[in-house]
Amino acid sequence: MARIYIEDLQHHIGEEVQISGWIYNKRSSGKIRFLVVRDGTGILQCVMVKGMISEEKFSSFDTLTQESSLSVTGKIKKDDRAPGGYEMEISNIEIIQIAKDYPITPKEHGVDFLMDIRHLWLRSSRQHAILRVRHQIIKAIREFFDNRGFVLMDAPIFTPAACEGTSTLFETDYFDLGKAYLTQSGQLYAEAGAMAHGKVYVFGPTFRAEKSKTRRHLTEFWMVEPEVAFADLNDNMALAEEFLEHIVTSVLKHRAAELKVLERNVKFLENVKKPLPKISYSEAVEILHKKGINFEWGNDFGGTDETVISEQFDRPVIVHRYPTKVKAFYMKRDPQNAELALAMDVLAPEGYGEIIGGSQREDDYDVLLSRIKEHNLPQSAFE
Amino acid sequence: MARIYIEDLQHHIGEEVQISGWIYNKRSSGKIRFLVVRDGTGILQCVMVKGMISEEKFSSFDTLTQESSLSVTGKIKKDDRAPGGYEMEISNIEIIQIAKDYPITPKEHGVDFLMDIRHLWLRSSRQHAILRVRHQIIKAIREFFDNRGFVLMDAPIFTPAACEGTSTLFETDYFDLGKAYLTQSGQLYAEAGAMAHGKVYVFGPTFRAEKSKTRRHLTEFWMVEPEVAFADLNDNMALAEEFLEHIVTSVLKHRAAELKVLERNVKFLENVKKPLPKISYSEAVEILHKKGINFEWGNDFGGTDETVISEQFDRPVIVHRYPTKVKAFYMKRDPQNAELALAMDVLAPEGYGEIIGGSQREDDYDVLLSRIKEHNLPQSAFE
Numbered sequence: 001m002a003r004i005y006i007e008d009l010q011h012h013i014g015e016e017v018q019i020s021g022w023i024y025n026k027r028s029s030g031k032i033r034f035l036v037v038r039d040g041t042g043i044l045q046c047v048m049v050k051g052m053i054s055e056e057k058f059s060s061f062d063t064l065t066q067e068s069s070l071s072v073t074g075k076i077k078k079d080d081r082a083p084g085g086y087e088m089e090i091s092n093i094e095i096i097q098i099a100k101d102y103p104i105t106p107k108e109h110g111v112d113f114l115m116d117i118r119h120l121w122l123r124s125s126r127q128h129a130i131l132r133v134r135h136q137i138i139k140a141i142r143e144f145f146d147n148r149g150f151v152l153m154d155a156p157i158f159t160p161a162a163c164e165g166t167s168t169l170f171e172t173d174y175f176d177l178g179k180a181y182l183t184q185s186g187q188l189y190a191e192a193g194a195m196a197h198g199k200v201y202v203f204g205p206t207f208r209a210e211k212s213k214t215r216r217h218l219t220e221f222w223m224v225e226p227e228v229a230f231a232d233l234n235d236n237m238a239l240a241e242e243f244l245e246h247i248v249t250s251v252l253k254h255r256a257a258e259l260k261v262l263e264r265n266v267k268f269l270e271n272v273k274k275p276l277p278k279i280s281y282s283e284a285v286e287i288l289h290k291k292g293i294n295f296e297w298g299n300d301f302g303g304t305d306e307t308v309i310s311e312q313f314d315r316p317v318i319v320h321r322y323p324t325k326v327k328a329f330y331m332k333r334d335p336q337n338a339e340l341a342l343a344m345d346v347l348a349p350e351g352y353g354e355i356i357g358g359s360q361r362e363d364d365y366d367v368l369l370s371r372i373k374e375h376n377l378p379q380s381a382f383e
Numbered sequence: 384m385a386r387i388y389i390e391d392l393q394h395h396i397g398e399e400v401q402i403s404g405w406i407y408n409k410r411s412s413g414k415i416r417f418l419v420v421r422d423g424t425g426i427l428q429c430v431m432v433k434g435m436i437s438e439e440k441f442s443s444f445d446t447l448t449q450e451s452s453l454s455v456t457g458k459i460k461k462d463d464r465a466p467g468g469y470e471m472e473i474s475n476i477e478i479i480q481i482a483k484d485y486p487i488t489p490k491e492h493g494v495d496f497l498m499d500i501r502h503l504w505l506r507s508s509r510q511h512a513i514l515r516v517r518h519q520i521i522k523a524i525r526e527f528f529d530n531r532g533f534v535l536m537d538a539p540i541f542t543p544a545a546c547e548g549t550s551t552l553f554e555t556d557y558f559d560l561g562k563a564y565l566t567q568s569g570q571l572y573a574e575a576g577a578m579a580h581g582k583v584y585v586f587g588p589t590f591r592a593e594k595s596k597t598r599r600h601l602t603e604f605w606m607v608e609p610e611v612a613f614a615d616l617n618d619n620m621a622l623a624e625e626f627l628e629h630i631v632t633s634v635l636k637h638r639a640a641e642l643k644v645l646e647r648n649v650k651f652l653e654n655v656k657k658p659l660p661k662i663s664y665s666e667a668v669e670i671l672h673k674k675g676i677n678f679e680w681g682n683d684f685g686g687t688d689e690t691v692i693s694e695q696f697d698r699p700v701i702v703h704r705y706p707t708k709v710k711a712f713y714m715k716r717d718p719q720n721a722e723l724a725l726a727m728d729v730l731a732p733e734g735y736g737e738i739i740g741g742s743q744r745e746d747d748y749d750v751l752l753s754r755i756k757e758h759n760l761p762q763s764a765f766e
Contacts (some may be wrong), residue, residue: 003613005581006534022578040581040612041532071613096613119575128579135535142525149390149424152518156590157540157565158603170555172565174602175594182540182555190500195405196511198388198423204588205540211558220541220558221433229423230386230403230454230479363479372646 006042009086012076016091019044020071022123023099033061035090036083038070045082046072046201048090057093066105067123069096072196074378085183130204133251140250141203141224144243151197152228154204155186170209172218182207186194190227191361201226216354233342233360237318240346241274242358244316248272268349271315278318284309300326313349320344328372331359384456389425392469395459399474402427403454405506406482408448416444418473420455420467423511428465429455431473440476449488450506452479512641516634523633524586524607527626533609534580534670535654537587538569553592553602565590573610574744584609599737616725616743620701623729623739624657627699631655651732654698659729661701667692681711689736696732714742 003018027036031050036043038219050058071094079087098348104124114121121127145152146306158172158180166181174180186202193200202225208217232339248269252259259266279287288295291308300322301309310317320343321334327341334340346356364370373381386401406421414433419426431442447453454477462470486500489506497504504510512744526669528535541555541563549564555561569585576583585608591600611618625725631652635642642649662670671678674691684692693700703726704717710724729739745751755762 005532021581034709040534040577040579043735062427069613096513097748119572119578122575122579131534131536131576131580138535139525139529142522149388151423151514152521153514154588154605156603157590170563172553172555174553180553189502194506196423196503196505197514198404205537207540209558220539222537230452308384365480 003071006037006044006084006086008040009042009044009076009084013086014076016073016075017088018071018073019046019088021069023070025065025066025069026061026064028061033058034066035061035072038123044086044088045084046088046090048075048093049238053090053093060093060095063098064095064299065099065102067099067101067102069122070094071096072125093352119371125261129255129261132258133255133262135374136251136255137247138222140247141243143250144246145201145226148199150199150201151193153190153193153200153202155183155189155202157183157205157207161184165341167255168209169335170207170227183210184221186225187227194227194229199226199228207259214271231360233320233344236358236360237276237344240318241276241316241357244272244276244346244356245274268315273315276316276318277313278320281319281322281340287312298323298325303353306347307351310347310349310351310353316346316355318344318346318349327359329375329377330362330368332362386454389420389422389427389467389469389692390550391426392427392459392467396461396469397459399456399458400440400471401454401456402429402471403479404452406451406453407449408449409444409674411444416441418444418455420453421506426467427469427471428462428467428481429457429471429473431476436473436476443476443478446481447478448482448485450482450485450503452482453477454479477704483640512638512644515641516638516645519634519638520630522603523630526633527629528584528609530665531582533584534576534583536569536573536576536583538572538585540564540566540588540590552593555592568606569608570610573608577610577612582611607723614743616703616727618742619743620659620661620703620727621657623627623701623727623741624659627655627659627729628657641755651698656698659699659701660696661703663703664723667702670695681706681708684734686736693730693732693734693736698736699729699731701727701729710742712758712760713745713751715745 001016003016003020004012006019006021019037019039021037023035024038024043026034033048035046035048037046048058048061048144064145072088072090073092074088074090077087077089078085102120103230104114104120118299122131142152158174159182160180169184170182171179172182186205190200190202204222205220206223207220209219226239228239230241249272252269282297284301285295285297287309288305293305293308294303309319316322321340322343322345323339324331324333324341326344331341331343341359343357343359345354347353348355362371367380372382384399384401386403387395389402389404402420402422406418407421407426408419409417416431418429418431420429423559431444439663452744455471455473456475457471457473460470460472461468485503487497487503492715495741505514523537541557542565552567553565554562555565568589569587573585588603589606590603592602594602609622611622614622630653635649635652641717645723660743665680667684668678668680670692671688676688676691678688692702700751704720704723705726706722707714707716710726714724714726717725727739727741730736733739745754752762755765
């Protein structure tokens with residue numbers, strides 16, 4: 001008897017199959033016992049009728065607790081009333097393990113409690129849906145770049161002496177060779193890779209030793225960093241909007257059931273289509289001023305500023321041409337206005353704020369060198 | 384004029400296009416100047432004829448050095464004699480940067496020298512091919528699991544106090560919360576995930592603070608860890624052989640040109656088809672004895688032993704049922720022989736040795752608990 005997964009049941013209607021999983025729910029009604037089994041890919045209602053199975057197997061029903069593991073065998077029929085749409089008439093049942101005092105019950109639990117049993121919390125329907133949505137996002141990200149001929153580079157996690165100071169770096173002893181630091185960005189590696197392959201992306205864990213609570217990132221988080229040789233600011237903005245549209249479309253298409261579990265209002269998601277609105281930093285400042293916010297031209301936007309700006313739009317908005325002093329030294333300056341960097345950020349609606357930052361890179365060696373000197377950065381490290 | 388990539392030239396025959404890239408080679412012949420340009424996706428021969436372009440542009444040819452960057456515009460025609468199969472008749476040329484003293488020349492360089500200029504070495508044809516093969520392998524790995532309904536989990540890089548000692552762990556200060564350690568394996572996270580999703584995989588960087596030079600792994604390397612609930616040893620072996628076949632088939636299909644650059648003998652690769660040969664540990668020991676190697680039953684195989692065993696086969700070989708004492712405590716014991724663990728390793732041909740290790744997990748709580756006590760492991764950490 002081949003074991004199959006609940007997600008594949010539609011190919012096995014009328015067949016006798018085996019499912020292995022965990023007790024999600026059970027109830028009894030006269031001579032009938034209902035077991036709802038989950039196997040990680042779905043849930044299946046399984047029915048035992050007294051007299052159709054050995055007395056011993058039938059009465060084992062009483063011992064089954066939430067999250068006990070078992071294998072059930074039986075014939076599959078379609079049943080629209082059953083959760084999941086199928087039902088199994090159990091012909092055999094094998095109990096693997098009886099769970100004792102499973103700590104997560106339908107009642108509300110606090111996050112501290114749930115974090116202490118994180119390995120079990122993963123089984124709850126909301127956590128289950130989140131991980132599947134996350135997987136789809138990552139899959140869509142890689143598809144996007146792979147289908148456009150980008151070459152994947154994995155920049156090293158261990159990096160040598162930092163170019164821009166060590167205050168927000170995690171460090172570790174690296175044998176007798178001194179310290180190694182955990183990467184904050186693969187950008188410099190990706191830039192070298194783009195010169196070799198034309199277009200590359202880095203997608204791996206990055207680290208920031210910042211203890212502050214921020215909506216931007218955790219101390220450890222995965223970051224996507226494409227790098228395209230010869231790309232200008234317009235190319236960057238086009239890449240960003242195509243990228244977001246591809247990811248959101250993929251999640252809406254393949255993870256609709258999970259978004260429903262999460263009670264996600266998909267209105268904003270359905271709007272994520274190119275072209276995205278594009279405004280200059282100066283236009284964004286005007287929006288703040290019109291809203292009565294006291295904001296000085298030349299400063300960087302804070303979280304509240306980003307929220308106010310993004311609330312003016314029904315989808316992510318691209319803000320471009322920031323003052324050079326709030327952006328990194330390696331960004332090319334606007335030939336029309338040397339006070340501006342050819343940089344862009346994408347601000348997401350619903351208060352999420354900056355989700356992408358990018359720029360056209362300075363490609364003039366002498367200019368780059370003078371910027372490194374102006375910023376008192378260690379030239380030898382950058383070489 | 385839209386900029387295109389050399390890999391897309393076949394769709395632009397007869398059209399005027401722009402290519403941006405770097406000088407790979409050049410030569411002149413009478414009134415004709417040949418530039419070979421690489422853009423990371425391929426190489427293209429570009430031709431300038433005296434009189435067909437301004438004198439200034441024509442003579443700029445003389446200033447171009449290896450790896451200088453430029454944009455060339457012109458009409459594309461098919462030409463089987465040209466490297467890459469296409470040729471551009473240059474109508475315009477814009478030099479972006481003249482490279483000075485590019486350090487990598489066609490002569491042989493030592494690895495120490497090349498490692499010091501790793502960012503430039505990436506551009507060399509062999510390095511270029513390696514990164515593209517690596518990308519294809521990673522893509523095939525993710526496709527394999529994604530197409531089989533596995534859910535991706537990314538286990539954290541930072542882990543708390545280690546279960547099995549800290550001697551080979553990298554550590555870092557984690558604010559005022561003590562030490563965090565860099566992960567050696569996502570297995571425990573994946574096991575919890577498999578109970579939630581049925582089948583999951585972890586695929587990210589892992590770390591071993593081992594300074595010894597070994598063919599097994601670097602101090603930092605990417606590891607793939609699938610975990611399947613209810614899977615037995617036979618399921619593991621079937622997954623391993625399908626996995627290897629999928630990866631190798633994908634690379635042979637999509638990276639034939641790169642394998643040629645690498646002068647890879649693909650004979651062993653073409654053999655990587657299921658079923659792979661499967662032998663028990665005891666049969667593997669017999670092979671060693673027949674070859675006159677002094678090996679005591681019960682020990683773990685060393686690198687040379689693995690090479691001798693794998694040399695007997697024309698494709699990877701699966702060795703199963705190892706002595707429990709050379710395998711981890713959480714592996715289930717063979718019900719036929721309590722001295723054996725239901726473990727398997729895949730040994731690759733050509734001296735590469737172990738490339739996969741796996742096992743059926745012990746699923747009896749009481750047995751697992753007694754093993755943790757036997758091995759003097761900290762029960763609380765595992766809880």
